Amino acid sequence: xxxxxxxSYQDGNALAGPLREIFAVDVTAAGGQCVHCGLTGxxxxxxxxxxxxxxxxxxxxxxxxxxxxxxxxxxxxxxxxGTVSLRIPLPxxxxxxxxxxxxx
Amino acid sequence: xxxxxxxxxxxxxxxxxDETPSARTLVFQIPDWPGHLAGQHxxxxxxxxxxxxxxxxxxxxxxxxxxxxxxxxQRVPDGEVSxxxxxELAVGDEVEIRGPVGxxxxxxxxxxxxxxxxxxxxxIVPLMAMIRARRQAGSRTPFRLVYSLREPGExxxxxxxxxxxxxxxVTYLYTRVVPDGWARPPGRLTVAxxxxxxxxxxxxxxxxxxxxxxxxxxxxDILLAMGHDARAIKTERFGPTGG
Numbered sequence: 001x002x003x004x005x006x007x008s009y010q011d012g013n014a015l016a017g018p019l020r021e022i023f024a025v026d027v028t029a030a031g032g033q034c035v036h037c038g039l040t041g042x043x044x045x046x047x048x049x050x051x052x053x054x055x056x057x058x059x060x061x062x063x064x065x066x067x068x069x070x071x072x073x074x075x076x077x078x079x080x081x082g083t084v085s086l087r088i089p090l091p092x093x094x095x096x097x098x099x100x101x102x103x104x
Numbered sequence: 105x106x107x108x109x110x111x112x113x114x115x116x117x118x119x120x121x122d123e124t125p126s127a128r129t130l131v132f133q134i135p136d137w138p139g140h141l142a143g144q145h146x147x148x149x150x151x152x153x154x155x156x157x158x159x160x161x162x163x164x165x166x167x168x169x170x171x172x173x174x175x176x177x178q179r180v181p182d183g184e185v186s187x188x189x190x191x192e193l194a195v196g197d198e199v200e201i202r203g204p205v206g207x208x209x210x211x212x213x214x215x216x217x218x219x220x221x222x223x224x225x226x227x228i229v230p231l232m233a234m235i236r237a238r239r240q241a242g243s244r245t246p247f248r249l250v251y252s253l254r255e256p257g258e259x260x261x262x263x264x265x266x267x268x269x270x271x272x273x274v275t276y277l278y279t280r281v282v283p284d285g286w287a288r289p290p291g292r293l294t295v296a297x298x299x300x301x302x303x304x305x306x307x308x309x310x311x312x313x314x315x316x317x318x319x320x321x322x323x324x325d326i327l328l329a330m331g332h333d334a335r336a337i338k339t340e341r342f343g344p345t346g347g
Contacts, residue, residue, distance in 0.1 A: 008317060011341050016205035017147045017161060020110040026207035044208035045339075 012046035012057055018069055019043075022076055025088060033084035036064035043067070043086070112149060113137070115173070115201040117193055123260045127178045127226065128190055129165060134201060139168040142237035143210035143230045143312070143340075146173065146203030150185060160185045163230035163314075163340075164204065167237035173201070176260060178226040209312065209340045213241035217310045217336075220302045221249040222323045224293075224315020228260050230340060231314055239269060247272045250301040252293050252319065255281035275301035293319065298326050305331035314340040 012028050019027045028044040039061035046057040046066055054070030059082070066082040080086075119131035144164055151157040166174040179190040193199070211219065211234040219238075221231040228251055238247055253259060255278060265274050277297055278290050288297075303309040311332055313323045320341045327337050 009341070011209075011339055013145070013206050013209050013340050014161060016145070016207070017110070017202065020205050024109075026205070029207040042208050044206070 009047040009049050009058075012042065012044040012048055014048045014050065015043060015046070015055060015057060015067075015069065018055060018071060018076075021071070022078065025090070027086065027088065029089055031087040032066065034059040034061065034064065034066055035082045035084050037062035038084075110202050110205070112200040112202045114198050115148075117195050117197050117199075118172070120195060123176055124258055126190070127176060127260060129174055129176045130189065130193065132173045132175070132199075132201065133171050134173055135171060137168075137171045137173060138204075140164055140173070140204035141207075141210040141212060142167050142233040144204035144206045145230070146175070146201050146205070148175075148185070148189070149200040149202070150188065151200070158184060161205075164233055165229050165236075166233055167240050176226070176229045176232075209314075209338050211237065211310070211312065213237055213243050215243075215245060215310060218246045218303050218307050219248070220298075220309045220311045220327075221247065222293075222298070222302075222311065222313040222315075222327075223249065223251045224319030224323070225253060225258065226260070227313075227315030227319070227340070227342065229314075231312060232261055234312065235265075235269070235272060238272070244271055248302060249274045250277065250293075250297060251275065252277040252279060252297075252315070254279050256283050273301070277301075293322055293326070295326050295329065298323070298330065302327075302330075305333075308333070308336065311337045312340075313337065315342065317341045 016026060016028045030043050031040055032043050033040045037059060039059055045060055047060055049056045054068060056065060057067040058064060059066050064082055068079040070077045113134050115132035115134045117130055118133045121129040123129055145161050146164060147159050147161050149157060149159040162175045162177060164173060165176045177186055177190045180186045223231050235247060238245060277293060279292050280290050282290050311327055313320050320339045324337055324339055328334060
C-alpha cells in the first residue's frame with residue numbers, strides 16, 4: 001500500500017462510523033467548540049488523521065487536537081479533552097420523531 | 105435511524121455496472137437495511153480466511169431503494185481493498201457492510217435552497233446520490249453540478265448525466281485532456297469556473313464539495329472568496345486510507 005503523506009487528512013465525516021459504534025446518534029453533525037482557540041463548528045469539519053494507532057481529530061482553525069478515538073479489541077477509548085462542549089441535535093422533547101415505533 | 109446500534113450486515117452483490125475502465129458500480133442486497141440519506145456512506149469489511157480483516161468507507165451512489173445499496177468503487181493502484189471490490193468480487197459474493205453513517209454531508213429532498221455540487225474525480229459519487237434523490241422525489245430545487253476530471257474517459261454516470269433532467273445543469277471541467285472543439289483549455293478549477301457553473305452567493309445556495317483533499321481546499325477557498333457563507337459549504341475529502 002502507498003504510504004500516506006504525513007500531512008494528509010480526512011474530514012470529520014470519517015469519524016461517523018467509528019462514533020456510531022459508541023453513540024446512539026450521529027455525532028459528526030454535532031457542533032463542537034475547540035478548547036485551544038474557541039472555534040465552533042460541526043465535528044464533521046475537523047481534520048482527521050488516521051495513520052496513528054487510532055483516529056486523531058484536529059481543529060481546522062488552530063490544528064490542536066480536539067478528539068482522539070482508539071478502538072481496541074474489547075473497548076474504545078474516547079479522549080475529548082480538546083473539546084469544550086458538543087451541541088448534539090435531537091428531536092424536540094416529548095415529540096416522537098417517527099423513527100422508532102412506540103410501545104403498544 | 106437514530107437509536108439503533110450500528111451493526112455489520114451481510115451484503116450480497118446482485119448487480120455490477122462498469123462506469124469507466126477502472127471504476128464500477130456494485131449493487132448490494134442487504135437484508136433489514138434501515139434506509140439512508142443522499143450523501144451518507146458505509147463501511148465495508150473484508151475478512152480473509154486466516155482471519156485478517158480490513159475495512160474501508162465508501163459513499164453511497166444512489167438514494168434508498170428498499171434493501172438495495174449502490175456503491176461506485178474506483179480502483180486505487182496497489183490498494184488493499186479497492187482492486188478486490190472493483191475487479192474480483194462477483195455477483196452472488198458476500199461482504200460485510202455497516203451503515204449508513206454520517207449525518208452532515210447530506211442533502212434532504214425537502215431542502216429548498218438552490219444546490220451547488222462540486223465534484224473532483226470520483227468525488228462525484230455522493231453528489232450523484234443527491235442528484236438521483238432529487239429526481240426520485242420530484243424535487244424542483246435547482247441543482248448545478250461542476251464536475252472536474254482529468255479526461256472525458258473518466259466520467260462516471262456519463263449516459264445518465266447526458267439525459268435531460270430539468271433543473272439540473274452540468275458543467276464538465278477537464279484538467280489534462282479535453283474533447284475536440286472544447287472551448288475551455290485543460291486546467292484545474294478556477295474562480296471563473298465556479299462563477300459560471302455555480303450560483304451567485306446572494307442566492308444562498310447549499311454547496312457540497314467532494315474530491316481529493318487539494319481539490320476540496322481549492323474549491324472551498326474559491327467559494328469563500330466569492331462570498332459564500334462558510335456554514336453553507338460542506339466538504340468531504342478523500343482520505344489517505346482509500347485503497
